[in-house]
Amino acid sequence: MSSVTVRVPAKVNVQLSVGPLRDDGYHDLVNVFHAVSVFDEVVAKESDHITVSVVGEWADQVPVDDGNLAIQAARALAKHAGRTYGAHLVIHKSIPVAGGMAGGSADAAGALVACNELWGLGLPFEDLMEIAGDLGSDVPFSLLGGTAVGTGRGEQLSELPTTGSFHWAFAVAQGGLSTAEVYAQCDRQRESAGVEVPWPQVDDALLEALSTGDAATLGARLTNDLQAAALTLRPELVRTLDAGRAEGALGAIVSGSGPTCAFLAADADHAQRLADTLSQLPTCRAALAAHGPVPGPRPSWSSPRP
Numbered sequence: 001m002s003s004v005t006v007r008v009p010a011k012v013n014v015q016l017s018v019g020p021l022r023d024d025g026y027h028d029l030v031n032v033f034h035a036v037s038v039f040d041e042v043v044a045k046e047s048d049h050i051t052v053s054v055v056g057e058w059a060d061q062v063p064v065d066d067g068n069l070a071i072q073a074a075r076a077l078a079k080h081a082g083r084t085y086g087a088h089l090v091i092h093k094s095i096p097v098a099g100g101m102a103g104g105s106a107d108a109a110g111a112l113v114a115c116n117e118l119w120g121l122g123l124p125f126e127d128l129m130e131i132a133g134d135l136g137s138d139v140p141f142s143l144l145g146g147t148a149v150g151t152g153r154g155e156q157l158s159e160l161p162t163t164g165s166f167h168w169a170f171a172v173a174q175g176g177l178s179t180a181e182v183y184a185q186c187d188r189q190r191e192s193a194g195v196e197v198p199w200p201q202v203d204d205a206l207l208e209a210l211s212t213g214d215a216a217t218l219g220a221r222l223t224n225d226l227q228a229a230a231l232t233l234r235p236e237l238v239r240t241l242d243a244g245r246a247e248g249a250l251g252a253i254v255s256g257s258g259p260t261c262a263f264l265a266a267d268a269d270h271a272q273r274l275a276d277t278l279s280q281l282p283t284c285r286a287a288l289a290a291h292g293p294v295p296g297p298r299p300s301w302s303s304p305r306p
């Protein structure tokens with residue numbers, strides 16, 4: 001039986017500036033996304049119904065019912081196409097679950113690309129992006145890959161040219177964090193501080209550093225407005241960040257809503273050294289070395305297309 005395989009990268013946010021709370025419960029953002037070489041693989045096989053199974057290190061933490069974002073993506077695609085389609089999706093999970101690296105969004109993006117191909121729909125990228133935006137704020141970037149500035153909820157994307165590769169280490173924490181809870185904590189902290197929340201602005205120096213491949217400047221300018229909230233919910237992450245800084249990281253930051261912490265390294269060897277050190281911490285479940293940017297998902301058939 002033929003099947004379609006798609007590899008989808010994780011992301012780190014190199015700038016995450018969070019504006020005021022909107023009436024719809026979301027926040028307007030400046031969200032500079034960067035896709036990194038930690039991949040989930042989604043394999044779509046012919047089937048009568050839309051089902052999912054998950055394998056890999058984090059598999060036990062992923063729902064296989066309607067709460068699974070890849071199932072929701074396949075259903076949304078079938079609905080968009082106006083027909084009943086089936087597929088069995090096998091997710092090979094390497095991206096930490098509820099870790100702030102868009103693992104669920106990656107699986108949804110993978111399901112969209114894989115099923116579009118498996119079902120022979122041939123829908124254009126723009127249609128997939130539209131469906132992706134309805135599935136979650138980070139799903140459009142998971143489809144795009146590379147490096148991009150997100151505005152609105154994060155779903156309105158503008159691609160960013162970069163030079164060379166940036167090298168990263170990621171410290172995966174014990175347990176996950178709910179994105180909605182971290183945003184809510186951020187709102188509470190802002191309310192009790194009583195300061196007016198400014199409209200988020202793109203950091204031009206950070207974009208310049210990405211465009212010229214200047215890792216030292218990028219490291220110094222990493223920002224995440226959700227970091228204080230994530231550290232309040234998980235104070236032990238302070239120790240993780242300090243350990244990476246002590247090992248010479250050019251920048252240390254909570255990735256998205258956390259609790260994964262991201263460390264920018266000087267080169268690939270430094271990233272591996274950082275990962276080795278971080279993996280020894282009692283606050284870490286695992287540590288990974290990776291590089292970015294990497295491209296978004298592309299489908300490939302396991303046997304000739306029928």
Ligand code: C5P
Pocket residue numbers: 025026027028029135136137138152153154179180181183
């Ligand atoms: O879009 P997504 O379903 O991934 O968002 C999860 C939660 O994160 C939302 O329900 C909301 O609480 C929060 N969020 C937000 N502002 C954004 C994106 C997400 O408040 N721009």
